[in-house]
Amino acid sequence: MDFFRQTLVIARKDLRAELRTKEAINAALAFSLVILVLFSFAFDPFEKETIEMSGGLLWIVFAFAGTLVLNRSFAREIPNDCLDALIAAPISGSALFLGKALANFVLVISVELVSLPVFGIFYNVHWTTRIWSLLLVLALGTWGFTVIGTIFSALTVNIRLRELMAPLLVYPMLIPVLMSAMKLTMDLIAGKPLGGENEVWLRLMVAFDVIFTSLSLVLLETVLVG
Amino acid sequence: MREKLIYGLGIVAAVLLARNLYSIFMQLPDEASQGMIYRIIFFHVPAAITAMLCASVTLITSVAYLLTKNLRYDAISVAVTEVGLAFLAANLVTGSIWGRIIWGIWWTWDARLTSALVCWLLYAGYLMLRRAIEEPTARARISAVFNIFAFVDVPIVIFSIKWWRTQHPQPVFWGGGKIDPDMYLTAVLNLVALILLAVVLSLIRLRQEEVQREIDSLRRYAHAV
Numbered sequence: 001m002d003f004f005r006q007t008l009v010i011a012r013k014d015l016r017a018e019l020r021t022k023e024a025i026n027a028a029l030a031f032s033l034v035i036l037v038l039f040s041f042a043f044d045p046f047e048k049e050t051i052e053m054s055g056g057l058l059w060i061v062f063a064f065a066g067t068l069v070l071n072r073s074f075a076r077e078i079p080n081d082c083l084d085a086l087i088a089a090p091i092s093g094s095a096l097f098l099g100k101a102l103a104n105f106v107l108v109i110s111v112e113l114v115s116l117p118v119f120g121i122f123y124n125v126h127w128t129t130r131i132w133s134l135l136l137v138l139a140l141g142t143w144g145f146t147v148i149g150t151i152f153s154a155l156t157v158n159i160r161l162r163e164l165m166a167p168l169l170v171y172p173m174l175i176p177v178l179m180s181a182m183k184l185t186m187d188l189i190a191g192k193p194l195g196g197e198n199e200v201w202l203r204l205m206v207a208f209d210v211i212f213t214s215l216s217l218v219l220l221e222t223v224l225v226g
Numbered sequence: 227m228r229e230k231l232i233y234g235l236g237i238v239a240a241v242l243l244a245r246n247l248y249s250i251f252m253q254l255p256d257e258a259s260q261g262m263i264y265r266i267i268f269f270h271v272p273a274a275i276t277a278m279l280c281a282s283v284t285l286i287t288s289v290a291y292l293l294t295k296n297l298r299y300d301a302i303s304v305a306v307t308e309v310g311l312a313f314l315a316a317n318l319v320t321g322s323i324w325g326r327i328i329w330g331i332w333w334t335w336d337a338r339l340t341s342a343l344v345c346w347l348l349y350a351g352y353l354m355l356r357r358a359i360e361e362p363t364a365r366a367r368i369s370a371v372f373n374i375f376a377f378v379d380v381p382i383v384i385f386s387i388k389w390w391r392t393q394h395p396q397p398v399f400w401g402g403g404k405i406d407p408d409m410y411l412t413a414v415l416n417l418v419a420l421i422l423l424a425v426v427l428s429l430i431r432l433r434q435e436e437v438q439r440e441i442d443s444l445r446r447y448a449h450a451v
Binding site: 151155158159160161164165168169172173175176179200204208211212215219222223226 | 292295340341344347348351354355358359360363364367368371372374375376378379382389390
């Protein structure tokens with residue numbers, strides 16, 4: 001039980017710190033709007049093809065905006081030696097990771113839930129037709145994305161060129177989960193149900209979440225302490 | 227001792243490669259539907275298998291480093307990753323040439339090609355990550371963790387042709403494929419030759435890495451004095 005209590009303490013601390021400043025979340029929201037606008041120049045928004053591939057565009061927006069939140073996850077602990085305090089605190093590395101991942105998940109998914117309707121309005125996409133399946137895909141995809149973002153934030157926290165290295169390493173690692181999320185979202189927006197043809201993508205996404213969550217839980221202490 | 231091993235294995239690899247090249251270009255006939263371009267498979271498939279073996283070796287040495295903290299394993303990881311990356315590049319390039327002739331396009335975004343390219347990007351990221359970290363033990367630790375994460379893509383590359391309907395052909399050497407025994411023999415012998423070559427290159431790279439580390443430690447020692 002202690003483990004869950006510790007996890008929640010970390011998650012609450014991170015959420016409170018973020019909600020008091022709203023630095024990352026405001027930046028992520030503004031950035032996702034900027035990318036949405038940029039896409040309208042790259043593709044004709046009312047072209048049938050654009051609507052068909054809008055699921056893919058949406059996840060690119062999420063991936064770019066989400067990284068703004070995730071990259072700072074451990075870096076924000078560096079001032080005042082907070083990271084050392086967290087490492088010295090009597091909690092396990094896995095509780096620290098899970099707490100941070102949960103807080104990040106809440107932040108990233110709230111950015112997504114705001115930009116989703118905006119996206120629907122600007123690109124004339126009927127995303128509500130299969131809303132529950134879409135929310136499931138959103139949750140699974142975002143969790144995989146959050147886990148990778150959080151562990152890589154820890155991995156790159158102490159290295160030179162952190163701002164450069166983190167995206168370079170994170171995006172290729174994310175490709176399986178992003179690809180599945182894109183395919184499934186495109187299918188759902190087109191009105192196709194989950195299962196059948198696209199089940200393999202759902203499985204890949206769940207497997208990705210399970211594998212990387214377990215790896216991160218095991219390895220976080222190694223990453224931070226050695 | 228290692229010097230002799232490098233030369234010995236190198237000679238065996240060279241002789242075997244010469245034998246295979248003779249067989250591939252002089253003895254084996256053209257394939258019925260593809261003509262002469264099918265010969266690229268004798269390098270394409272063994273290069274892929276060698277690259278995947280390299281990835282598996284670095285997974286083991288990375289885990290071994292995290293368990294033992296012995297920097298030797300880290301040196302092996304970087305040497306083998308670099309060699310594996312070269313073989314994966316050979317695999318991608320030969321595949322692309324074959325695709326240009328048979329499909330008419332250099333590249334297609336099916337699951338096999340995409341996952342192999344992602345695999346290449348991940349291991350290239352591993353090498354870049356190493357450059358960004360100065361301190362040797364931190365570099366070893368962080369890159370070992372990254373290596374374990376990167377390896378998750380390897381099963382996806384291998385099984386992608388079973389999980390998805392890909393434009394990439396189904397395997398000829400693995401489950402269900404039919405192949406002429408002479409061609410099969412040459413393919414297997416070429417796999418052996420490329421693995422030997424990978425071992426030789428890794429040993430040379432490992433020696434270089436060890437010398438590099440010795441220079442670094444001497445330099446640090448000189449600074450301290």
